[in-house]
Each structure stands twice: as structure tokens, then as C-alpha cells.
Amino acid sequence: MTSSAPSNALQFVFDNSFVTQLPADPEAENFRRQVIAAAYSRVQPTPVKNPQLVACSADLAREIGLDPASCESEEFVQVFSGNHLLPGMDPFAMCYGGHQFGNWAGQLGDGRAINLGEILVSNKRWTLQLKGAGPTPYSRGADGLAVLRSSIREFLCSEAMHHLGVPTTRALSVVDTGEQVMRDILYDGHPEYEPGAVVCRAAPSFIRFGNFEILAARQEYQLLQQLADYTIRTHFPHLGEPGRNTYIAWFDEVCRRTVDMIVHWMRVGFVHGVMNTDNMSVHGITIDYGPYGWLDDYDPDWTPNITDAQGRRYRFANQPGIAQWNLIQFGNAIYPLIEDADPLRDILESFGSWYSDASRTMKAAKLGLQAYRPQDGKLFSELDELLTRSETDMTIFYRSLAKLDCEADPSGASAEALLRPLLPAYYQADQLTAPDKEAIAGWLRCYVNRVRAEGRSNAQRRQAMNSVNPKYVLRNYLAQQAIERAEQGDHALVRELLDLLRKPYEEQPDREAFFAKRPEWARNRPGCSMLSCSS
Numbered sequence: 001m002t003s004s005a006p007s008n009a010l011q012f013v014f015d016n017s018f019v020t021q022l023p024a025d026p027e028a029e030n031f032r033r034q035v036i037a038a039a040y041s042r043v044q045p046t047p048v049k050n051p052q053l054v055a056c057s058a059d060l061a062r063e064i065g066l067d068p069a070s071c072e073s074e075e076f077v078q079v080f081s082g083n084h085l086l087p088g089m090d091p092f093a094m095c096y097g098g099h100q101f102g103n104w105a106g107q108l109g110d111g112r113a114i115n116l117g118e119i120l121v122s123n124k125r126w127t128l129q130l131k132g133a134g135p136t137p138y139s140r141g142a143d144g145l146a147v148l149r150s151s152i153r154e155f156l157c158s159e160a161m162h163h164l165g166v167p168t169t170r171a172l173s174v175v176d177t178g179e180q181v182m183r184d185i186l187y188d189g190h191p192e193y194e195p196g197a198v199v200c201r202a203a204p205s206f207i208r209f210g211n212f213e214i215l216a217a218r219q220e221y222q223l224l225q226q227l228a229d230y231t232i233r234t235h236f237p238h239l240g241e242p243g244r245n246t247y248i249a250w251f252d253e254v255c256r257r258t259v260d261m262i263v264h265w266m267r268v269g270f271v272h273g274v275m276n277t278d279n280m281s282v283h284g285i286t287i288d289y290g291p292y293g294w295l296d297d298y299d300p301d302w303t304p305n306i307t308d309a310q311g312r313r314y315r316f317a318n319q320p321g322i323a324q325w326n327l328i329q330f331g332n333a334i335y336p337l338i339e340d341a342d343p344l345r346d347i348l349e350s351f352g353s354w355y356s357d358a359s360r361t362m363k364a365a366k367l368g369l370q371a372y373r374p375q376d377g378k379l380f381s382e383l384d385e386l387l388t389r390s391e392t393d394m395t396i397f398y399r400s401l402a403k404l405d406c407e408a409d410p411s412g413a414s415a416e417a418l419l420r421p422l423l424p425a426y427y428q429a430d431q432l433t434a435p436d437k438e439a440i441a442g443w444l445r446c447y448v449n450r451v452r453a454e455g456r457s458n459a460q461r462r463q464a465m466n467s468v469n470p471k472y473v474l475r476n477y478l479a480q481q482a483i484e485r486a487e488q489g490d491h492a493l494v495r496e497l498l499d500l501l502r503k504p505y506e507e508q509p510d511r512e513a514f515f516a517k518r519p520e521w522a523r524n525r526p527g528c529s530m531l532s533c534s535s
């Protein structure tokens with residue numbers, strides 16, 4: 001590994017606050033261990049043989065001050081594969097713990113993520129991080145690597161979520177390392193070699209609930225306070241100088257941001273799949289894209305994660321409750337800084353009403369209503385029943401609903417006529433029974449009357465709905481198709497999906513093929529509907 005830049009194409013000014021303001025692990029050797037009384041360990045990325053760029057996000061490149069053309073350079077691929085450090089980079093892995101599937105798991109940490117450094121661009125702080133760049137002191141029994149399959153999934157979904165308006169970590173690049181990595185995808189004793197990869201992620205920081213939990217669990221209260229003070233001063237400066245009231249205000253803000261993030265997930269049909277507390281960001285941004293999935297047919301009980309198939313803890317409809325459970329763990333972790341449970345409890349109790357208020361507003365917006373009214377609760381719950389009663393594609397349903405004529409009086413319209421614009425959303429439209437059709441038409445009549453009461457024109461309503469109901473999402477089978485081609489060395493579909501998902505709310509007439517229900521072959525296929533944590 002060299003640290004002098006071969007050219008000056010990639011110029012960043014690093015401002016490494018985490019490593020300069022928080023205590024480092026004094027041990028410099030890279031071996032697996034418990035790291036006590038430190039926030040992080042310095043560690044170098046492991047060089048790789050033959051790195052090749054699969055794709056990069058030109059949007060993020062621009063945002064962090066890079067000319068997108070420089071992403072195609074040899075220097076870029078060397079830096080963002082972990083082969084070469086730029087001047088000012090000071091790589092480190094963070095120490096954190098977490099509750100996994102509801103149980104305290106002790107020290108976890110960045111087992112395969114290495115933070116390269118922090119940059120400030122237009123007053124915005126970005127931490128650049130490699131995922132899959134080799135082992136760290138936190139790798140436990142694993143290899144510190146990532147495979148191309150999961151790296152493409154993380155890369156595409158990060159950028160797709162950003163363009164959907166969902167708070168998220170970003171992804172700058174995905175690089176094929178040219179090396180092979182052994183994985184047992186289905187955990188059934190059939191490990192195979194797969195291409196390795198490294199993703200460069202970017203976020204204000206990668207600080208998780210678990211960074212605080214590990215310090216509280218070890219009763220390292222002084223360090224706990226140092227980390228909280230650092231986090232507030234660096235990332236929440238508007239809250240003022242750290243102190244008891246500021247910690248409470250900070251907890252309040254983390255809870256509100258988390259509510260906001262979850263409401264967005266529910267709006268677009270995203271299921272994270274592994275909402276452990278080590279996968280929850282203090283910034284309230286989506287982090288750690290592993291066995292996530294998108295609802296094709298609307299099923300509140302669906303979880304993409306095969307490890308979660310039994311308990312379904314992380315199923316779509318359970319996400320708000322789990323977020324609250326995770327915030328309770330975070331509240332417990334920072335309690336020693338406050339030593340009064342009441343204000344934390346009050347905030348946690350508000351979670352429910354914050355979530356339901358925001359969720360109602362979101363649901364009203366999805367239906368093109370200008371404002372939520374109390375009597376809409378029935379409309380929402382009946383819709384939920386309808387969407388689950390017959391297999392209905394969530395994305396196509398809302399886009400089709402926007403096309404419904406709500407200016408005409410629906411009372412005289414037949415069920416068939418009312419239903420016609422919605423038919424593309426049904427997985428088995430020809431198997432809808434007469435009672436199914438009557439139920440749907442009955443709901444549509446209520447809906448049309450509700451819209452008519454507000455007096456919004458079809459055009460106004462359609463435009464409003466199409467700005468919150470995406471036309472294109474990263475359907476599980478699309479990501480899988482892109483992966484299969486990339487594993488053969490063809491990156492075209494990865495790049496096309498990246499481009500498609502830059503404008504998820506816009507009609508893209510020549511890409512109508514991506515606005516299609518999940519094909520039958522993808523229904524129960526690994527990678528499409530059953531995702532593994534093996535990544």
C-alpha cells in the first residue's frame with residue numbers, strides 16, 4: 001500500500017474529526033479482539049489483485065466535489081478498492097455492539113467496513129467508508145470481505161433510496177476486486193466461490209445506536225459521554241453545548257428522525273430485513289443494506305430475510321414497532337448521561353403518536369388527499385384489507401389509482417368500469433371473483449367521493465400522487481438480474497438500473513419494462529424473494 005497519490009485527479013481535503021477527537025485503541029496490530037476503552041481501531045484496507053469498476057454514482061461524485069469522469073480513472077479504482085490511500089486518509093474501524101433479533105450480542109463493530117476519512121463539502125460532512133476491504137479487529141470469525149452480489153444490492157439501493165427521498169447512507173462506487181470469496185448463501189453446507197467486491201459508502205457518519213450501547217454495557221461512562229458530546233457537537237450543533245438538557249433534546253431528535261425514516265420506508269414499500277440496533281443510525285438514515293427487499297405484492301407480513309422467516313420480527317408491518325424497541329435500547333444506553341428516566345420515557349411514549357400522525361399524512365398523500373381527516377381511518381384500513389385480500393402489486397396499484405377519474409360521480413358506474421384502470425396491479429386479475437370485484441369497486445366509490453369532496457381536479461391529484469408514489473423501485477428480481485449479468489462481467493444492467501432509479505417518480509416511456517409485476521419465476525427464488533445475511 002502506498003500513500004502518495006499517483007496523480008492529482010482525486011483531491012480531497014480531509015477533516016478527520018472522529019479519529020482526532022475520540023480515543024483510539026492503542027493496539028496497532030490487526031487481529032480479532034475485544035477493544036476496551038476506545039471508540040475505534042486504526043486499520044489498513046487489504047489490497048486486492050485486480051480491481052475493476054462496476055459502477056459509480058455520478059450524482060454522489062458531484063455532491064462530494066468529484067468530476068464524475070474521474071470515477072473511471074485508474075486512480076479512482078485503486079483508491080476505492082482499498083489498494084491506495086490518498087494523503088490525509090486515516091483509516092479506522094469503529095467499535096460498536098448491538099441487539100440482534102432482540103438479544104444483546106456484545107461487541108460487533110466494523111468487521112468489514114473501514115472508514116477512510118471525512119471531508120467537508122459545502123459545509124456538509126461526509127465520511128467515506130469502504131465495505132468489504134478486509135478484516136479488522138472486529139471481524140470475529142468472518143473474513144472482512146463482501147461479495148459482488150450483496151455489494152451491487154447495497155450500491156443500487158442506497159442511491160435508489162436517496163432519489164426516492166428516503167433518508168439513507170449513499171454509495172459512491174462498487175468495485176469488483178478480481179478475487180474470489182467463499183460463501184454459503186443458503187447456510188445449507190454448500191459453500192461456493194463468488195466474485196468479491198468493495199463498495200464505497202458515504203454518510204455524515206456511520207455512528208449507530210450500538211456505538212453507545214457497547215459503552216453503556218461495559219460501563220465505560222466517561223467514554224460514553226465523550227462520544228455523545230462529540231456526536232452532538234459535530235453532527236447536531238444546532239442543539240447547543242452538550243449537557244443534560246441537550247442529551248434529552250438529542251434523544252428527541254433521533255426519535256423524530258427515526259420516525260420520519262420509517263414512514264418513508266412504509267411509503268415506498270421497503271423492508272430493511274435486519275433492523276438490529278447495530279444497523280440503526282443516530283442520524284435517522286437507512287444503513288446497512290443486507291437482506292432487504294421491496295414489496296412486490298402488498299403483504300404486511302412479508303420479510304425478505306430467510307434468517308427471520310420463523311419469527312418474522314422484521315416483517316414490513318412490524319418496522320415501526322421495532323424502530324421504537326431499538327430506540328428504547330438507545331435510550332437505555334444514554335441513560336447514564338441523564339440519570340432520569342422520565343424525560344426519556346416521555347419521548348418514547350410520544351413515538352406512537354408521532355408515528356401515527358406522520359403515517360396518516362403519508363397515507364393521505366399516497367391517495368392524493370390534500371389533508372387527513374379523522375374519517376379517513378376507515379378508508380385506509382379498508383384499503384389495507386383489499387390490498388392483502390387479492391395479490392396486488394403495491395407500486396403499480398398506486399400509480400394506477402392516480403389514473404382513476406375522480407371528477408365524475410361514481411354512483412352509476414359499474415364495478416367493471418371502476419376497476420378497469422386498476423387491473424394491471426393484480427397478479428391474477430382473471431381470478432378476481434365477483435365479490436372481490438364488488439369489494440374493490442365499493443372502496444373505489446368511497447375513495448372517489450372522498451376526493452370529490454375536496455374538489456381537486458384529476459390532473460392536480462395525479463401530479464400530487466405521482467410525486468409520492470414511485471413508478472420505479474428496485475424490485476428484488478431486477479437487482480438479481482443485474483447481479484447475474486455482472487457476475488458474467490457485464491455491468492450494463494447495473495448501470496441502467498442506477499440511471500432508471502435516479503428519477504423514480506418520472507414516466508420513462510422507453511423503460512416501461514421495468515414497471516412490471518414480479519415475474520412468476522422470481523416468486524420463491526433465492527435473491528429475489530428469499531434473501532440471506534450471507535454477503
Ligand code: AMP
Nearest residue numbers: 108109110111112139142143144145288
Ligand atoms: P450485519 O448483520 O451485516 O449488520 O453484520 C453484523 C456484524 O457482523 C457487523 O459487526 C459486521 O461488521 C459483521 N460482519 C458481517 N459480515 C462480515 C464479514 N464478512 N467479515 C467480517 N465481519 C462481518
Ligand code: MG
Nearest residue numbers: 278279287288
Ligand atoms: Mg450491520
